[in-house]
Amino acid sequence: ELKVEQNPLFLSMQEGKNYTIYCNYSTTSDRLYWYRQDPGKSLESLFVLLSNGAVKQEGRLMASLDTKARLSTLHITAAVHDLSATYFCAVGRADMRFGAGTRLTVKP
Amino acid sequence: DTEVTQTPKHLVMGMTNKKSLKCEQHMGHRAMYWYKQKAKKPPELMFVYSYEKLSINESVPSRFSPECPNSSLLNLHLHALQPEDSALYLCASSQGGGRTLQETQYFGPGTRLLVL
Numbered sequence: 001e002l003k004v005e006q007n008p009l010f011l012s013m014q015e016g017k018n019y020t021i022y023c024n025y026s027t028t029s030d031r032l033y034w035y036r037q038d039p040g041k042s043l044e045s046l047f048v049l050l051s052n053g054a055v056k057q058e059g060r061l062m063a064s065l066d067t068k069a070r071l072s073t074l075h076i077t078a079a080v081h082d083l084s085a086t087y088f089c090a091v092g093r094a095d096m097r098f099g100a101g102t103r104l105t106v107k108p
Numbered sequence: 109d110t111e112v113t114q115t116p117k118h119l120v121m122g123m124t125n126k127k128s129l130k131c132e133q134h135m136g137h138r139a140m141y142w143y144k145q146k147a148k149k150p151p152e153l154m155f156v157y158s159y160e161k162l163s164i165n166e167s168v169p170s171r172f173s174p175e176c177p178n179s180s181l182l183n184l185h186l187h188a189l190q191p192e193d194s195a196l197y198l199c200a201s202s203q204g205g206g207r208t209l210q211e212t213q214y215f216g217p218g219t220r221l222l223v224l
Contacts, residue, residue: 033212033213035215041217042198042215042216042217042218043151043198043215044215045212045213045214045215048210048211048212088150088151093207094139094141094156094158094163094164094202095153095156095164095166096153096213097153098150098151098152099150100149100150101149101150
């Protein structure tokens with residue numbers, strides 16, 4: 001059974017600092033997703049990573065994928081308050097499985 | 109337009125009620141999904157319809173009954189629910205149910221369900 005683990009589960013950052021969220025998964029998959037969820041809201045797609053070594057960037061967020069290590073990272077550069085949200089990684093096709101989520105708070 | 113709409117936004121029902129949740133998309137997607145999300149937890153897959161046929165049922169209790177009248181609409185019929193079924197119910201759609209390499213699931217705003 002596919003298992004997806006994220007860490008840390010909680011992350012409190014100061015504005016302007018950098019940090020990385022990690023996502024490990026237990027079985028081979030040809031795609032990995034990152035989603036963002038604001039409190040009380042739905043999920044917003046951030047990235048789809050398809051191949052080993054894939055790197056995608058959008059603003060202050062950069063995601064990468066190492067399929068051999070079954071590891072994806074979401075790197076946050078110079079955090080700002082607007083990035084405060086819960087970030088989920090997810091693995092799979094139609095039967096997508098989510099990690100537990102990382103609750104990110106960016107403080108001034 | 110990458111919008112998935114869901115109605116109602118909020119629903120309160122008793123354990124003996126019958127109600128339905130509705131989901132609609134006009135992106136031409138051929139796969140639609142129901143997820144359940146409890147507070148501070150990740151979404152959990154319930155059902156997948158691919159090309160209007162039920163392709164995945166994640167051992168969901170029969171008090172939840174999905175229906176896909178056409179490729180744009182997805183319903184979730186609720187009957188004799190329990191208080192522990194209270195959650196945010198999310199609908200999503202994607203191009204082809206995982207068959208397309210680049211495809212992404214787009215989520216609706218959800219229906220917040222409270223069972224009394």
